[in-house]
Amino acid sequence: MMDETWTILKVLQWTTGFFSRKGIDQPRANAEVLLAHVLDTERIQLYLRYDQPLGSAELARYREAIRRRASCEPTQYITGRQEFWSLELEVGPAVLIPRPETEVLVEKALELLPGTRARVLDIGTGSGAIAVSLATERKDLTVVATDRSPGALEIARRNAVRHKVEDRVWLAAMDLFSAFLPAVPVFDLIVANPPYIGDFEFAALPREIAEHEPVEALRGGVDGLDVIRKILAEAPFFLKPGGSLLIEIGKGQDEMLPLVPDNSRIDTCGFIRDYSGVLRVMHCRANG
Missing domain, CATH: 1.10.8 (Helicase, Ruva Protein; domain 3)
Incomplete structure (x- = not known):
């Protein structure tokens, strides 16, 4: 040239x-x-x-x-944009690039939300894709969106402002439930797209992902389930009776997760397929 x-x-x-x-x-x-x-x-x-x-x-x-x-830098990081749930979102190296399969979680969340004035917790919000999508669909919804990464929270804030939901998406820096009062059931719904890539799977990832997307948002321990197990153990204590927990999981991880978690606050759990037929979302419901 x-x-x-x-x-x-x-x-x-x-x-x-x-x-x-x-x-x-x-x-x-x-x-x-x-x-x-x-x-x-x-x-x-x-x-x-x-x-x-x-x-x-x-x-x-x-x-x-x-x-x-x-x-091999992802196109989305070069342009700074990615479409999700028909919304244009800002993305960058501090956050995972939102994937189409996560839209299944948003779709199911909207089905499960109660009729009015619901409160949602979005754990590990990243770009804010889930939180912003839910808030744009439900004008009466309040979403508490958390992340350990200050860089991720800043991108999530800008996405909330971009789509005019900043007054209903409350951002908080924390690891899982660390900043909440213990065992106070205030949420109608908890959603999470946590790190779930296992060590063996990570070694086989394309360079675009392994070398550019944030490792801490990808890797979930040897089998990929370290963070998911923590969420299953703690989340039920923050759910209102009858509330739901939705967690995105990796392909095949449904076989490693219990249908009846060792938690007295949770009824049986099930799994929801994504648009490719993969069991992608774990759904548990709180007693009540």
Whole structure:
């Protein structure tokens, strides 16, 4: 990309070939998303402006985006955006990139919430994807969203502001339930997308995930269940009678989790499939 004239079409063709040689998945889509980001436009506009030449500053910014993607940095971190539940969310290296399978948890949460003025706890909120999605759907909802990471909480705050729910998404820095009064059942629903990648599985993750997304939000111990077990042990004490606990889990982890947890406050638990048919969400209900 030096002295010749580079049009949008020519740049996209070159970048698609380069990404293909580098083994980047969906090379054309990646090239288009990054160029649209650099030009601050929609992807569809690229097709309408194929013959438009790029200026030197635009080429420089695009070269930098290409370099970052070629090093396996996720496209979402380069653009700073990811869509979730039809909402555009800010993302960055301090938070996991929200995945489509987590939308199943949001969908189930909305089904389980009581009719009015419900209170939800979102453990390990990250980007705030779950908390913000629930708050945008239910105007009477209050969500307490917690995380250990100050960087994650700042991104969650900006996402709440972006979608005008900052008055109903209350952010708190804590590890699990550490800052709450013991055994006070104040929540109608507790949701969590905790670290659940086991050591063996982590070693096989793509570079985009293992080298760029926050390790502390991914790894859950040898079998991936360390944090999930803590949540199952503690969460029931903060649920109102009849309240529900929803936890996202990894593929196959349903076989390692009890259908009847060793907790007198919880009835039997079950599992919910995601859109790919994987048992993805554990659902437990408090006695009452």
